[in-house]
Amino acid sequence: KQEVTQIPAALSVPEGENLVLNCSFTDSAIYNLQWFRQDPGKGLTSLLLIQSSQREQTSGRLNASLDKSSGRSTLYIAASQPGDSATYLCAVPPPPGNTGKLIFGQGTTLQVKP
């Protein structure tokens, strides 16, 4: 059974710092991995989708990497800003043969202090 874990559960950093959020999964037979952002009381916004054939995906100050063999993905945020404060979730599809139901980690809540 696929399990997705995100550590740490919460992170507080000063503005301007570079930071890394971690996501691990137990079954490496994934087709892709998706990173989301959720602001308090809001829905989920898709940030990046990495296909299994990719090792990295970049969008602005965000860079996501994927290492299937070790069951890990990282989300790197450069030069963090207070506006980056939110909960970040990673999610993977189930193993082949199942329909497209995402399996989510518990999320990392990030606070960037001015």
Added chain:
Amino acid sequence: NAGVTQTPKFQVLKTGQSMTLQCAQDMNHNSMYWYRQDPGMGLRLIYYSASEGTTDKGEVPNGYNVSRLNKREFSLRLESAAPSQTSVYFCASSEATLASYEQYFGPGTRLTVT
């Protein structure tokens, strides 16, 4: 292009009352999903619809019913609400249930059952 929309945004019900949560997407996606999000439990799939005319149970279907009204709309019904159904409900859609899809989420419905 509104993406995924949900109504209502907030709802308070008394135990035993019924209601329907509405979801619509304008991206011509085949698949639609209903999740609930609870503190400490993360996001859990209630029901999904791989394509128009089909629906299947997710992880936590008890107490809910769904209807895929057409390709655009996917509703979630609580027949007899219980306090355990107090949660934030998210609807999502994706192009297909094949491996390389990406899911898009609505803003959520915050439901309280007293």
